[in-house]
């Protein structure tokens with residue numbers, strides 16, 4: 001209460017400096033490490049970059065994309081950098097990690113040189129089997145935060161740690177790359193991009209599904225229907241997995257903390273910051289929507305034209321998937337036992353917000369168009385039945401991340417692993433799973 005009542009003279013507050021304070025960085029050290037990286041790059045056969053949210057925060061997106069066009073190597077964004085390395089970027093190599101989507105992690109796992117910028121390479125990226133993460137790669141890690149570069153906090157040991165702002169690092173890297181002959185990595189890069197295209201999580205049969213809406217098909221269609229410059233804010237749980245697996249380009253999300261209900265308010269914030277001409281779309285689960293349902297009134301009070309799609313699978317999808325993997329399919333409090341969502345259309349109607357329902361997969365495209373074209377706030381309930389099949393994904397925490405479920409036939413797996421696989425993928429059965437097979 002004392003703090004809340006305190007009078008503040010805003011002119012006297014300590015300011016935040018958005019410009020890089022170059023004096024805190026050791027430029028000679030950074031340049032020497034870049035030289036070392038370029039020497040290793042010459043010897044390398046399978047170099048890659050891993051880009052985290054830090055690059056976007058440092059406003060280094062354009063410089064990173066320029067450096068990528070010079071190096072011509074595969075670049076993998078973490079989920080927090082999907083708008084830094086969008087899916088239509090020439091060297092986008094797919095998503096990586098325990099829910100690694102397009103490419104099923106073959107690119108990063110086969111690499112022999114890894115340059116990570118603005119990512120602390122968290123457990124979501126490495127999986128729990130740390131010694132198998134990019135196991136043949138010499139790892140350069142660039143981070144602005146010296147704390148994250150401390151050895152004791154590294155999930156996987158970094159070979160070379162470079163403390164630097166991402167923008168400054170990219171500037172120095174580009175200076176070194178200009179007018180320098182570089183080895184041709186085109187066949188490796190093509191191989192990674194082929195993996196990405198071949199192992200697209202969005203399967204053709206998803207579009208043919210009868211009855212309920214298939215979330216993967218829905219997200220891919222939505223990404224085709226949204227325009228460049230539109231904003232997508234996705235939430236938490238299974239709907240963020242399907243968004244990140246299937247939505248192409250234009251993404252903006254909350255993957256760090258992942259609080260349920262974030263995207264509804266995040267989209268409202270994004271609408272205020274937007275040009276008011278582009279669409280701002282909110283993707284949210286039924287569980288997440290319940291968390292901030294009172295903001296329906298805010299849409300009306302301020303005339304906020306956010307278009308919200310509730311991916312309604314009537315359960316806590318990601319929790320059920322976790323329960324299948326880890327507690328033998330005992331679905332406690334994840335629905336329908338212990339959790340049942342209300343009828344969101346009736347609730348939104350009561351607030352006076354416009355509504356739509358999509359009940360069938362086949363109607364998705366038409367309805368997406370109608371909602372996107374609607375001039376005002378609108379809530380669309382997307383009936384996904386009880387879908388919670390998020391694939392591909394690493395099954396079991398101690399599994400190398402190229403060993404994804406659904407497992408590939410042995411021969412196909414071997415063809416894709418240049419680096420010797422550890423035995424994980426040879427497992428003939430799914431560890432610990434006794435859950436019923438789901439209907440798709």
Ligand SMILES: Cc1ncc(C[n+]2csc(CCOP(=O)(O)OP(=O)(O)O)c2C)c(N)n1
Pocket residue numbers: 236237238239240258259260284285286287288289291311313315316317318319
């Ligand atoms: C505020 C909050 N409470 C609990 C969690 C843990 N949690 C993560 S996802 C999830 C279920 C999400 O269900 P839903 O919103 O329906 O999305 P789905 O996974 O079905 O797409 C829960 C309980 C969380 N992230 N945030």
